[in-house]
Amino acid sequence: MEEPQHRIRAAHSESTITVYQAYSPEIGLPAVRDGRFPAMWKRDRMTWIKPSFLWMMYRCGWGAKEGQEVVLAVEIEREGFEWALRHACLSGYARGVHPDRAAWQRRLKRAPTRVQWDPERDLRLQPLPYRSLQLGLSGEAARRYADEWTVAIRDVTPLAREIHALVSGGDLDSAARLLPQERPYPVGEELLAQLGE
Template identity: 35%
Template sequence: MVKETEDSKVPYRQIRALYDDQTITVYQAYSASIAVQAVKEQKLNASPEFLLGRMTWIKPSWNWMMYRSGYSTKDIKQSHILAIKMTHQNFQRLLSQALVVTGTSLTASERAKPVRVQWDPERTPSLGVLPYRSIQIGISQALSQTWVEQWIESIEDVTEKALGLMEAVKDDPQVPLEVLIAKGLVPDEKVYEVPEDLRETLKMI
């Protein structure tokens, strides 16, 4: 049975995301030199500064991306927030190859997995900690080129939205979520239904 938090009916581990019938949106933060070229050419590796050999982490949660990047102000390497669309099929292909990382040492077979998953505390728009978890998905060198060149449908720079959210919660840290959604500063994320076999892989049950 899915573990639920004590003060919420939200399951402890659950994927929430912006998606439509064809695609799901995930987020990453990059330097200007990588992001500008990526949007212009619709390819993450358009800039030679993008390194395929590094583990790259994608996040379906907008608020967690805001926390990780400080609304894009944390440092120059995270100064641009990109919204990246993938088809559901390819997103689930990623998840099917994942190993959930819990901080313990890995066996050789576990290290061979090309995708890593971490479940970290979800955040509010003002970056407060919530009692349930948000998924972060790490793509290793073994799969990075396929993901970059074949599995990305579109790339959009949404940095201005991040900065707008920062200003909104600075003015009123208790501003209701529905107000931020209506203003276009927070995506209207919904529960992303995961097939049963992937729920087992992701330790959601």
């Protein structure tokens, strides 16, 4: 079955969805230890969350990039995630979604969340012909994410390294079996349409 161009794929349960971020050890390790983001995590700046494990691996280089050595799986309430989607604006102007460029800019200024669709990645981190969601949280959304929506924070750096080693050794089947089980996230067509490109 062919993948739609825009679809949210994620590991999720009845009440939570898992998103990924990567941080320096100064932020990542206390977050894992305490199950919440430390005070030094800046709640007043934009933070990007990614439901796609492989897109996160592409972004952080399997946890090897400086300042992104600790890869976190952050389990958040679905209610919060869906609030973020409802209050989101596309990070770029899209004809057909916005009446005009000025309307998009006004909406972008007010929106506490931004949506960006980037090519999903395969195990070799090569782009696939369909896209995955990135969600930028700022202001109220970033504060809610850190202090209200977060249910659990796990360190998945060892998993990232194990999968990367298998990929590097050419054992893609074993690597694929270790991937988090991401499946389509149920979100209304109407909401996805306003977040399409």
